[in-house]
Structures are given as structure tokens and as C-alpha cells.
Amino acid sequence: MTVFADNANSVTAPILENEEIAKNTMRVRVLVPDMAAKVVPGQFFMIRNPSGNDPLIGRAFALYDACPHKGWLDLVYIVKGKLTTSIAPLAPRAELAIWGPLGNGFPPAKTEHLIMVAGGIGQTPFLTLAREALGNQSFGAEPRTSGYARRVSFCYGVRNASYLAGLDQFREAGCELHIASEDGSQPDGSTGRAERVTDTLSRLLDADDSEKRIVCCGPEPMMEAVAEIAHLRGVPCQISLETPMACGIGICFTCVAKIGCAEDWDYKRTCVEGPVFDAEQVIWD
Ligand SMILES: Cc1cc2nc3c(=O)[nH]c(=O)nc-3n(C[C@H](O)[C@H](O)[C@H](O)COP(=O)(O)OP(=O)(O)OC[C@H]3O[C@@H](n4cnc5c(N)ncnc54)[C@H](O)[C@@H]3O)c2cc1C
Ligand code: FES
Known part of the structure; x- marks a missing residue:
């Protein structure tokens, strides 16, 4: 689109x-x-x-x-x-x-359990998405549908706890929070298990057999790993790419990403054909 x-x-x-x-x-x-x-x-x-x-x-x-x-x-x-x-x-x-x-934004697609996976500053798109999905706020000139998820989990990976931003807002939005820090540091100052957000995601998927959808934003290697996990488990997944951009309005083609279409692939402009793409279509190289 x-x-x-x-x-x-x-x-x-x-x-x-x-x-x-x-x-x-x-x-x-x-x-x-x-x-x-x-x-x-x-x-x-x-x-x-x-x-x-x-x-x-x-x-x-x-x-x-x-x-x-x-x-x-x-x-x-x-x-x-x-x-x-x-x-x-x-x-x-x-x-x-x-x-x-x-850009296009995330589709308001109905699901039992929406799992948002963020790496670092990749958390930014998810606060409003959580509120909309749980029916707490509507967005858009002609307000989009809201209340399309029964449960929202937020897997938030950071280098260490000092980088965690907006936790109270995500809690107030109704998200279940799952923090992963690479050094094990926790928001309350304690030290827990050091892990990557992909480990947290895998554990969450193991523990829940309800119908799910994953949305993801963060560093590219992390998004590729999440796309692979989603593919192997047959869970629909959308990725928000953060390709560097110059104009943002479709003119300069600095933002292209390789996106699969039919039996081939094409360069798509992330600013007007994204930034959200189906993870199955993104070609990571
Ligand atoms: C759709 C989309 C959404 C985004 N959302 C967010 C968001 O919500 N929050 C956010 O923080 N970012 C976001 N970004 C990323 C953000 O646009 C970029 O990080 C942007 O480049 C920052 O601008 P800047 O001028 O501060 O950094 P730039 O000067 O453009 O620097 C960008 C990169 O180059 C490196 N760099 C800069 N100067 C040097 C140097 N002299 N030598 C070596 N390396 C250098 C920086 O470390 C950095 O990694 C988003 C990007 C996209 C495409
Ligand atoms: S940023 Fe110029 S075409 Fe996308």
C-alpha cells in the first residue's frame, strides 16, 4: 500500500x-x-x-x-x-x-494477544498502539477501530536499565511489561537475568497458545531475529523499519528497502510504502 x-x-x-x-x-x-x-x-x-x-x-x-x-x-x-x-x-x-x-502506520488488526517487541528507542511507536489496541484511545481524522486486542504484552530490550523510558506510561496503558537488559539490570535497581529481548519473546510465546500477532521495531539485526522467530512459529508479524530518510514524502528514494512481492522482490520506499511491512516480505541483506 x-x-x-x-x-x-x-x-x-x-x-x-x-x-x-x-x-x-x-x-x-x-x-x-x-x-x-x-x-x-x-x-x-x-x-x-x-x-x-x-x-x-x-x-x-x-x-x-x-x-x-x-x-x-x-x-x-x-x-x-x-x-x-x-x-x-x-x-x-x-x-x-x-x-x-x-507513512502507513500499524494496521488495527484483531488479535487475542498483541505482542510488541522493542529494542532500545524502537519502543516509541508502541505506546499509542497499546492504548488503541486495548480500546483506551482512538486515533485518526476518522477515528480508526480500537479495542482489537484482548491482551497486550510489551517486550522491551535495552543495554541497561538506565535506558528504559516511559515504563509508567506503558503500565498505565494496560500493557504487561517484560524487560530484557543485556547486563541484567532492572528498573528497581536490582540485578536479574541478563538476556536479549528475543529470549524474552521466545519464553512468552512458549507460555501462551492463544492466537497472537507480533509487532516489532528496533535495530535491524534484532528485527531480523524476531522475524525469524515469528516465521518458525507461524505467528503473523509486522516490522517497522527505521531506514535513514531524506525527504519523507516519496521523492528522493534514499529510504528504499528490499521487499518481496509475488515471486521476486522490489525496492520499496519506506517513507510512503512503510515504515510498517509484513515481516515475511522483508529481505534482510
Ligand atoms: C520511520 C522512522 C522512525 C524513527 N523514529 C525514531 C524515534 O522515535 N526516536 C529516535 O531517536 N530515532 C528515530 N529514528 C531514527 C532517527 O531518524 C535517526 O537516528 C536520525 O538520524 C537522528 O538524527 P541525528 O541528526 O541526531 O543523527 P545523525 O547525525 O543523522 O546521525 C545518525 C547516525 O550516524 C552516527 N553519526 C553521527 N555523526 C557521526 C560522526 N561524526 N561519525 C560517525 N558516526 C556519526 C550517529 O551515531 C548515528 O548512528 C527513526 C527513523 C525512522 C526512519
Ligand atoms: S525519504 Fe525520500 S523517498 Fe523516502
């Missing part, structure tokens, strides 16, 4: 909040009523810092939270490169250039 960017707006919007919520991890709230009213879980926005020209092109960030009623939306970002370093010190009333919502 190609999602044309005709539905996107481009504005320079005021920042309402910009605060650290975990190690090196910021949550920025911007006032963008038109965008907050139509975004759906899994869509993303392109951001620029309007007070400079470096970087000249925008960067993509997934929707983290939205309040259509109050007109704001939240993005969560790791401070790592040019754009994120330049916006991390911005105070309320400073502005961001933002265009979106972009």
Missing part, C-alpha cells in the same frame, strides 16, 4: 516541553493540532531545527504520544547526531519545523 503524503502538514510549531526521560533520551512535546488530530500509531514525522541549516534535511521520528483534544504530540529521541544534539537544549517556546503525519 502506498500512502501519499498529501495528508501531511508542514509547520513551524512551538515546543511545550522538552525533557530527559531516560539516559540520553528526550521527550519533546509540540503543539500541532492538525497533526495530532489525524495521526495513527506507527506513523512518523520529519523534524528540522528551524534556527540553523545543519543538518539541512529533516530526520524521522515515530509518534510516541498524542492528545488530539489539547492539540499536542510527543516524540521521543536518543541524543546521538547533528539534529538531536541541536534540539536537546531547546526550551519551551522555541520552535521545531515538523512535517507529517507520514
Whole structure:
């Protein structure tokens, strides 16, 4: 499915909040009523810092939270490169250039048990998805169906517990939380089993024979491993790719990924034909 960017707006919007919520991890709230009213879980926005020209092109960030009623939306970002370093010190009333919502988002597909698997900052698309799936919030200009999952589990893998962001919000959304840290550190300061999120996922799948669907976002090797687990167990799985992007609106072709179609494959633009793809179609090389 190609999602044309005709539905996107481009504005320079005021920042309402910009605060650290975990190690090196910021949550920025911007006032963008038109965008907050139509975004759906899994869509993303392109951001620029309007007070400079470096970087000249925008960067993509997934929707983290939205309040259509109050007109704001939240993005969560790791401070790592040019754009994120330049916006991390911005105070309320400073502005961001933002265009979106972009991309297809996750389908609101009915399931008994929705399992969300995130690696690091790949957690961002899942807060709104959990709320929608459990029927606690609706999204979209013409509100999409909600309440399509009976149970939502969130498998969240991080290097160590200091990187865990938004746990209380995920709990309040009604998710069952399953934390995996590579050093065994836990959110309460204790030390538990050191493991990868794929181990956590496998254990969860072993323990539940109800009908399931997996959604996944994070580093590419982790998504490939999750896709393989889902394939071997015959569980439907959608992956949200984080391919670097330049325009976000389908023009430049910097964002292409190899996607299987019929008996062959083709390059698909992640910004307008994704970022969410069926895991069975993604060609990992
Ligand atoms: C659909 C989509 C959704 C996304 N959602 C999110 C999200 O919700 N949150 C989030 O944090 N990210 C998200 N990303 C990723 C984000 O867009 C990129 O990480 C973006 O490049 C960050 O911008 P930046 O200018 O700060 O980093 P960039 O300057 O673009 O740096 C990107 C990478 O290059 C490396 N790098 C930068 N400078 C150097 C250097 N001098 N030498 C060597 N390496 C260097 C950085 O370490 C980093 O790995 C998403 C991407 C996509 C496509
Ligand atoms: S980012 Fe330009 S075509 Fe996708």
C-alpha cells in the first residue's frame, strides 16, 4: 500500500516541553493540532531545527504520544547526531519545523494477544498502539477501530536499565511489561537475568497458545531475529523499519528497502510504502 503524503502538514510549531526521560533520551512535546488530530500509531514525522541549516534535511521520528483534544504530540529521541544534539537544549517556546503525519502506520488488526517487541528507542511507536489496541484511545481524522486486542504484552530490550523510558506510561496503558537488559539490570535497581529481548519473546510465546500477532521495531539485526522467530512459529508479524530518510514524502528514494512481492522482490520506499511491512516480505541483506 502506498500512502501519499498529501495528508501531511508542514509547520513551524512551538515546543511545550522538552525533557530527559531516560539516559540520553528526550521527550519533546509540540503543539500541532492538525497533526495530532489525524495521526495513527506507527506513523512518523520529519523534524528540522528551524534556527540553523545543519543538518539541512529533516530526520524521522515515530509518534510516541498524542492528545488530539489539547492539540499536542510527543516524540521521543536518543541524543546521538547533528539534529538531536541541536534540539536537546531547546526550551519551551522555541520552535521545531515538523512535517507529517507520514507513512502507513500499524494496521488495527484483531488479535487475542498483541505482542510488541522493542529494542532500545524502537519502543516509541508502541505506546499509542497499546492504548488503541486495548480500546483506551482512538486515533485518526476518522477515528480508526480500537479495542482489537484482548491482551497486550510489551517486550522491551535495552543495554541497561538506565535506558528504559516511559515504563509508567506503558503500565498505565494496560500493557504487561517484560524487560530484557543485556547486563541484567532492572528498573528497581536490582540485578536479574541478563538476556536479549528475543529470549524474552521466545519464553512468552512458549507460555501462551492463544492466537497472537507480533509487532516489532528496533535495530535491524534484532528485527531480523524476531522475524525469524515469528516465521518458525507461524505467528503473523509486522516490522517497522527505521531506514535513514531524506525527504519523507516519496521523492528522493534514499529510504528504499528490499521487499518481496509475488515471486521476486522490489525496492520499496519506506517513507510512503512503510515504515510498517509484513515481516515475511522483508529481505534482510
Ligand atoms: C520511520 C522512522 C522512525 C524513527 N523514529 C525514531 C524515534 O522515535 N526516536 C529516535 O531517536 N530515532 C528515530 N529514528 C531514527 C532517527 O531518524 C535517526 O537516528 C536520525 O538520524 C537522528 O538524527 P541525528 O541528526 O541526531 O543523527 P545523525 O547525525 O543523522 O546521525 C545518525 C547516525 O550516524 C552516527 N553519526 C553521527 N555523526 C557521526 C560522526 N561524526 N561519525 C560517525 N558516526 C556519526 C550517529 O551515531 C548515528 O548512528 C527513526 C527513523 C525512522 C526512519
Ligand atoms: S525519504 Fe525520500 S523517498 Fe523516502
